[in-house]
Amino acid sequence: MIVDVHAHGLSEDFIIETAKGPGRDWKVEIAGPRHYVAADYGPLDPLLYDLEERLASLRSRRVVLQLICPPPPLVATREHAADVALTQRLNKSTAKLVADARRETSRWMIRHLRRYSRRSSTRSSLPSCIRLVLI
8 A cells, every 4th residue: 555645735726716816825826727827936736736637646656545735835934924814724725625535536436346346357456545634
């Protein structure tokens, strides 16, 4: 069993809300459909917010559990620390990402279980469930 104990993630809703919101805590711009650029960083890796891509990447690497948290610069740098409002938004974002992953993984498992159950010789090779965990 492979466990990834160091990963960062944000819900795409959080990124869009932050980009459009007044008095933004984090400078991020919408550069195109599902494409975001953060000030002082550059283009965001889609694996940060694209759940389907994240889950596909985890499956391809046979990772069955991934612990996620927001990127550290959003929480604190030498110049600032997240206030209560931003911390609450980050917690909600991470919880949403975890909940969405659980729903998507359940759908994926149901599709694969149906496919594998039709072929008795492959029952022993059922894919394992991938879970994201909030840390």
